Amino acid sequence: MTDVEITARPEEGGGRSESGQRGRRHSIAEKVGSVGQQRLGALMLLLATVAAIVWANAAAGSYASFWETHLQLGVGELHLEFTLHALVNDALMAIFFFTVGLEVRREFAIGELTSWSRALVPVVAAVVGLAIPALLFLLIAGPSGEGRAWGVVISTDTAFLVGALALVGPRVPGRLRVFLLALAVVDDIGALSIIALVYTGDFTPLPLVVAAVGLAGIFATRYLRMGRGLVYGTLAVIVWLAFLASGVHPTLAGVAIALMVPVYRPNRRDVEHALDVARTFRQSPNSEYARAAANSLRESISINERLQSAYGPYVAFVILPLFALANAGVLLTPDILAAALTSSLTWGIVAGLVLGKFLGVFGASAVMKLLHVGEFGAGLTLDRIAGGAVLCGIGFTISLFIVDLAIDDPGAQNEARVGVLVASVIAFAVATIVFRISDALHPDEDTGQVLARPVDPKRDHVYGTDTARYEIVEYGDFQCPFCSKASGVIQDVRERLGDDVRYVWRHAPLVDQHPNALAGAEAAEAAARQGRFWEFERGLFADQDNQLPSDIVRLAGALGLDVPQFERDLQSAEVTARVRDDMLDAEAMGITSVPTFFINGRRHTGPYDARSLLRALQQTDAEPNTTPRS
Structure with a gap:
């Protein structure tokens, strides 16, 4: 030779x-879309939050009266009555929780959580990151009489987490991003379970029997050859109504439905069939072959991933900003700020989210790394985990959601919302500093040598x-x-x-x-x-x-x-x-x-x-x- x-x-x-470089980076940033989409979704959520605060303080009466507008839907004697606020929180947020459930289902079927050895670190970090914030909150805010609101501090806002990581994260975020997304899935499971077990109102079991039948129907729909979309949609509405009638928060219907949706990696034969049909269309382009090619390509991808792609943009760019607009409108008058400044409820939320999440996620990860338990890949250093752990203190969406469920007093709700907003700002600012220090510890000239x-x-x-x-x-x-x-x-x-x-x-x-x-x-x-x-x-x-x-x-x-x-x-x-x-x-x-x-x-x-x-x-x-x- x-x-x-x-x-x-x-x-x-x-x-x-350079195009090859872009290609590989795109393949690594799977599951959550492009970096540009993440940043745009986080930006829209932030703008909606600012708009809600400005609206609530510039015209408090119109803000409250608008979201309390009553709507009535029904036919004949069957009707449902909602406020606009309830429509967003109970109906639209069910779609958000549906996409969360799809991600949970995917992770356990073909993602990071399929192997216990791979999942051990994010799972343990997530569980400890649920427990320590709740304990810290109860320690600080328990005497205030609002101890039931401990669920406010348990959950990380995945949308803000991913967007913030794209904005201020380390130069090489790939391994940290995978770790945080796996952690966020477990975090979401814990938060959803707590909403179901702790924040369910008057419980009526009979409608859940109807919901169970509907869920069984959704599971069986995968075996239909045609018309699945209509069947899925009809049964989903029935399941949601059954959850609403049972007293279990109806948003959890979205999670239950998502867990029934099949997920799998593309099958070779389905891919080959799609390629054959596409070649036929290329040779004889007409509307019939175009439909056949489109259907074959679509059917080669699991329903779970198709639904994530279909609903993801609506959730990121419509539903979550609407939720922020409807729930983040906290009054910031001098009296309310003074009350929040001395409120153990507010400081319990700030401490639980910022300090509790950091201690739970970083502490658990550091102990496992010290004891050589679990898998830590290249680039997942403790300084970068520290930045990610601080970012986990952004508990915006589910935190505000639980404020509405756990606290009845409007004044206490305002104090709690101030705590959530302050904690999110502090977490973002501190994480930015930690990541800049982390990058300084890994200078460009040493990277990859x-x-x-x-x-x-x-x-x-x-x-x-x-x-x-x-x-x-x-x-x-x-x-x-x-x-x-x-x-x-x-x-x-x-x-x-x-x-x-x-x-x-x-x-x-x-x-x-x-x-x-x-x-x-x-x-x-x-x-x-x-x-x-x-x-x-x-x-x-x-x-x-x-x-x-x-x-x-x-x-x-x-x-x-x-x-x-x-x-x-x-x-x-x-x-x-x-x-x-x-x-x-x-x-x-x-x-x-x-x-x-x-x-x-x-x-x-x-x-x-x-x-x-x-x-x-x-x-x-x-x-x-x-x-x-x-």
Whole structure:
């Protein structure tokens, strides 16, 4: 094998372009939409809050009278009567809780909470982060007679949390974002359970029997071939009305309905069918084939994820701002501010949200990291967890929601709302400072120069012996032509050094440039579960132009894999998480192009032909290895 100098630069295209960087970042920021959408949603929520406060203080009478406007809906003797305020809090917020339930369902089915070892850290941090704020609140505000309002301080506002993280978070937020989102899901489960158990009014069990039947119908609707949307909608209304009649807060109907909606990863056969129909439409474009193609593409995605995509923008840009407009209108007169300043209720809420959430989330995480319990990935350092823990003190939406449920006295409600607003501002400001300090502790010049996660033979794909003097770690993409050439260079290096060098592959697929790269990475992990990673890697590099789902399954069959098991593994959350972990590590180290090499734990710059890699390896003889080996 000859030495061929490979020096691809970002401007030369291939696997090292800026569009590739954008592609990978988009794939990592899954589940919550784009950063721009997160920021816009948080901004609209903030503007609605400011508008509510200005309206309530500029024209208190009109603010209160507007939201107390009565509406009556019904036919004949059957009718419902609502105020506008109740319509927002009981009906529209049911849609918000529905989207929360969809996310909870997804996380437990195919997301971060499928594996106990992966979920342990955010789950424990969330549970402790629910308990300590409540205890702190009761300690401070219990004597005020409003101890029942302890639920105000338990929950983090996910919308503000994600938006604030996008605005003021660390330079490399990927791993922290995943941690906080998993934590927020558990936090939401706890808050919803407390609303159901503690803040339910007069309870009537019989309507819940009707709700149970309706929920069973929603579960069975997945088996209908046509007309599912109408059936889902009708049954959802029935379930909501049954919850309303039972005395259980009707917003919880949204959660119950969401848990009945199926979620799954796209099936290969459904994807292939959608591609076939799309090809037919391309050959004969007409309205019939267009509808068939659209239906096939839609049906290849689970109902859960389709509903999240459909309702997400309405929740972020309409429902939550309306809720803020209807609930954040706190009077800020001198008398009310003076009363809040000396109110144990107000300070109990501020202390519970700001201090309690920080102590619970950060304290639990720090103890687990100290005891080496649970998984902490690259970039999830304690200083960044500290910033995220402070952000968890933004308890806006559910906090204001519970204020209305737990407190009857209007004066005390005002004091509580002041506490929620003050706590949210303090949490945002302090988190900004913590993140800036965190970034100062991780300056740009050091980012990514050292391998963030040491090689672990039990986890990583290692070619060579554990006793090798040298180590090459590559972050690559199976559709990148430069990575394919680099694989030949690695073989040349190994031929010259033999067992003195071991080679490690990690995934960094550039999905914008290479649409099938992520599927290839997951397929290689599925093959690894049958002990055939390296054979599958060579097969992918040998045919980079044909890596559609059918091509991948065909390769598995040609290599003698158990194809049904391979296809099941392709659908597994473990395989998805394994690839995503590598991608998050790559983001934490600022890897924006592939292939990227680490030589004995240090990032390699410059050409990566065999002669250059050999020279870089030999130069490390005089230097200590910067990363310990597992």
